[in-house]
Amino acid sequence: MIRIQCPFCGERDHSEFTYGGDGSIKYPALNAPIKDWLAAVFHRKNIRGLQLESWHHINGCRMWLLVERDTVTHKIESVRAAHIDFQKILKV
Amino acid sequence: MTRFSAWNVIKNGLSNQKGWDRQWQDCEPKDQYDVVIVGGGIHGLATAYYLAKNHGIKNIAVVEKGWLGGGNAGRNTTIVRSNYFQPGNRQFYEHSLKLWENLSHELNYNVMFSQRGHVSLLHSPSAIDTAARRYNTMRLTGSDAEIWGLKKLKQKIPHLNYNVNARFPIMGAAVQKRAGTARHDAVVWGFARAADQRGVNIIQNCEVIGIKRDKGKIIGLETSRGFINCKKVGFSAAGNTTLLWNMAGLGELPIESHKLQAFVTEPLKPLLDHVVVFGVGGAHFYISQSDKGGLVFGGDLDSYKSYAQRGNLPIVQDVAECATSILPCLGRVRLLRHWSGTCDMSMDGSHFICKTPLKNLYLNAGWNYGGFKAGPSAGWYFADLIANDRPDGVIANHDLKRFERGINIDERGAGPDPKLHG
Numbered sequence: 001m002i003r004i005q006c007p008f009c010g011e012r013d014h015s016e017f018t019y020g021g022d023g024s025i026k027y028p029a030l031n032a033p034i035k036d037w038l039a040a041v042f043h044r045k046n047i048r049g050l051q052l053e054s055w056h057h058i059n060g061c062r063m064w065l066l067v068e069r070d071t072v073t074h075k076i077e078s079v080r081a082a083h084i085d086f087q088k089i090l091k092v
Numbered sequence: 093m094t095r096f097s098a099w100n101v102i103k104n105g106l107s108n109q110k111g112w113d114r115q116w117q118d119c120e121p122k123d124q125y126d127v128v129i130v131g132g133g134i135h136g137l138a139t140a141y142y143l144a145k146n147h148g149i150k151n152i153a154v155v156e157k158g159w160l161g162g163g164n165a166g167r168n169t170t171i172v173r174s175n176y177f178q179p180g181n182r183q184f185y186e187h188s189l190k191l192w193e194n195l196s197h198e199l200n201y202n203v204m205f206s207q208r209g210h211v212s213l214l215h216s217p218s219a220i221d222t223a224a225r226r227y228n229t230m231r232l233t234g235s236d237a238e239i240w241g242l243k244k245l246k247q248k249i250p251h252l253n254y255n256v257n258a259r260f261p262i263m264g265a266a267v268q269k270r271a272g273t274a275r276h277d278a279v280v281w282g283f284a285r286a287a288d289q290r291g292v293n294i295i296q297n298c299e300v301i302g303i304k305r306d307k308g309k310i311i312g313l314e315t316s317r318g319f320i321n322c323k324k325v326g327f328s329a330a331g332n333t334t335l336l337w338n339m340a341g342l343g344e345l346p347i348e349s350h351k352l353q354a355f356v357t358e359p360l361k362p363l364l365d366h367v368v369v370f371g372v373g374g375a376h377f378y379i380s381q382s383d384k385g386g387l388v389f390g391g392d393l394d395s396y397k398s399y400a401q402r403g404n405l406p407i408v409q410d411v412a413e414c415a416t417s418i419l420p421c422l423g424r425v426r427l428l429r430h431w432s433g434t435c436d437m438s439m440d441g442s443h444f445i446c447k448t449p450l451k452n453l454y455l456n457a458g459w460n461y462g463g464f465k466a467g468p469s470a471g472w473y474f475a476d477l478i479a480n481d482r483p484d485g486v487i488a489n490h491d492l493k494r495f496e497r498g499i500n501i502d503e504r505g506a507g508p509d510p511k512l513h514g
Contacts, residue, residue: 001405002396015406019396019511021348041508042439042495043344046334048399071349072399 002069005079007090008061020054023066023082048072054082093289096200115281116288121295124321125153127478128313130300130336131328132156133165134276135456135463137283137294138471139326139478141199144290146472147479152292153322155315157299161280164330164463167401167433169354169378169390171367172465173210173271174235177226178501181442182233183486188469189235189270195468201282203274204383210271211240211249212369213418215260219372223266230268240265249366253420260372262418273367273380273388279467303339309451310340326454326478328470331399331434333457342449345457346439346495348510350393352461353403355411355430357422359385370418376514377414386428389415393461393511394432403432435461441513442501445474446483446491454478455492461514 002014022044028036045051048071055065064082069075081087094100094113104111127143129136132154143149156162172192174185195203214220220239227237245265246254254262284294295317302314312321327336331349363381370377379389391411394404408430415422438444438458443466445456456474459466473487483491489499495508506512 013406014396014404021397021509021511038496039344042346044346044348044510045344046348046397048335048349051397053397069396071397074398074400 002074002076004055004065004067004076006057006060006063006065007079007081008063009057012057012060014055016057016059017055018058020056020064023052023054050077093285096202115285116294119153119293119295121153121155121298121315121317121320122293124151125293125323126151127153127324127326128320128322129154129326129328130313131163131330132160132284132294132296133163133328133330134161134279134283134467135330135459135470135474136326136328137280137287138467139328139456139474140292141283141287141290142471142475143479144287144292146475149479150291153295153320154287154292155295155298155300155313155320157297157316159296160284160294161277164433164435165280165467166276167354167431168276168461168464169380169388170273170276170464171210171271171378171380172205172274173268173367174465175210175212175226175230175237175266175268175271176503177229178442178503180486180489180501181503182230182235184469184473185466186230186233186235187472187486188466191468191472192274192465193270195279195282199282199286201278201285203278203282205272205274207270207272208366208380210268210367210369211245212266212371213252213262214264214266215262215372217263220264227266236268236270238267238269240267249364249368251363251419251421252368253418258417260375271367273382275383276464283471300336300339303336305341305450308449310453324452324454324478326456326474328456328474330436330457330459330463333436333455340450340453346492347436347458348397349399349434350396350437350511351398351400351403351432352390352393352435352514353407353411353430353432354388354390355408356382356386356388356428357425358428360387360425361385363387363421364419368418370414375414375417377411377418379415379419387422387425393435393437393514395511397511399434401432401434403430435459437510437513439495439508439510440500440502441504441506442490443470444490444492445470445477445487447477447481448492
């Protein structure tokens with residue numbers, strides 16, 4: 001079991017969360033070339049090691065989090081709120 | 093190479109088993125090969141075998157970083173079926189099932205293929221309608237498929253939970269009788285032995301650590317056992333495909349590596365003589381009984397991306413709950429082992445057997461968690477692609493550019509999210 005330090009709720013089991021996938025994806029503008037959208041939707045870095053990913057605390061506070069986690073050891077390096085305004089308020 | 097035959101079994105039985113040879117040679121890598129396949133699982137070894145057999149290529153090597161069949165080939169639930177719906181997929185898997193049916197004879201190796209039937213439980217009238225559509229389509233492709241009503245299902249598998257008050261009462265089943273299970277190690281060893289017999293060099297403990305390129309072409313592979321020059325290269329490395337892809341400097345793939353667990357219980361007397369699948373309302377569970385008596389089963393992915401070949405506990409609970417909800421008689425059976433493999437989950441749940449941006453590099457990847465059954469056919473079509481430098485019609489859309497063309501071969505209709513396929 002991975003334990004995730006939710007900035008709103010404290011440390012919780014990962015089974016309270018759903019995994020959102022690669023958190024480093026920046027979605028392009030709506031009128032961006034189709035090539036950019038193809039890359040954002042379909043192509044993945046698939047990092048072996050430390051990656052930024054999103055988790056949704058679906059059975060808790062229902063907030064989206066950004067988590068830095070190692071994909072081999074599952075060790076978590078950092079957790080922060082996904083929304084920039086919450087990051088400012090919580091200072092994490 | 094001593095052939096396996098009744099005569100040789102009797103002869104060696106009487107002579108202290110002294111007359112058997114090594115199954116395959118322990119080769120030192122040569123300086124140069126015509127084709128090098130990276131990955132010594134079922135897919136890699138089958139590819140090498142069919143390259144030698146169907147296409148007469150002589151100078152082939154399979155390089156494997158660990159031991160043969162130590163990756164996903166040895167970490168699955170050994171189910172073989174062809175109940176696919178999408179064009180391309182259904183012809184591909186039906187071809188695979190036909191190869192499976194003759195595989196023991198083909199390889200002169202008992203792969204213990206048991207066509208015990210694959211029973212997918214259905215829990216609502218609309219599920220029965222959907223299954224009828226899918227299974228009729230399979231029949232049009234020349235496969236076998238039938239729908240069983242409750243009465244027949246109860247006769248065939250009497251000890252499922254038929255309680256009408258269950259959360260999802262069983263109403264029938266979609267059945268493929270020619271489907272079944274096989275012995276995973278035997279398939280790997282059979283292909284290795286048969287490939288070796290045709291002159292393929294099988295090189296274990298040989299990890300690819302670098303790829304030398306000259307513009308749009310691969311010159312050779314830097315391995316833990318020295319540099320190997322190669323005319324053509326095939327990647328067949330499942331969950332580790334991205335690592336090789338990065339070594340070749342090719343950017344991103346429509347693949348994520350996730351882990352899938354499988355489980356086996358203590359051995360029991362014969363209990364279940366079919367493969368049973370339970371998938372409704374978020375549950376996903378498949379079970380069969382091995383020849384040793386252990387119940388072999390599995391469920392969903394471990395929910396998050398990972399390269400670790402070890403499973404987590406919430407899925408153990410999830411799968412155990414599924415097991416006891418359809419087979420309450422398993423309530424007191426003890427779990428013997430559980431393990432996990434790294435699956436190359438693709439963006440639409442279907443595979444890639446295709447050419448790549450490099451002229452002499454070919455890719456076989458994106459098997460999600462259906463790679464075991466596909467092994468023989470993947471080897472067949474991948475060998476055909478490598479030998480002739482063009483994809484067969486069956487795999488024409490199974491390339492990396494299909495998303496660009498707007499084609500998703502999505503059996504489950506789950507969308508571009510790797511963790512939802514399987």
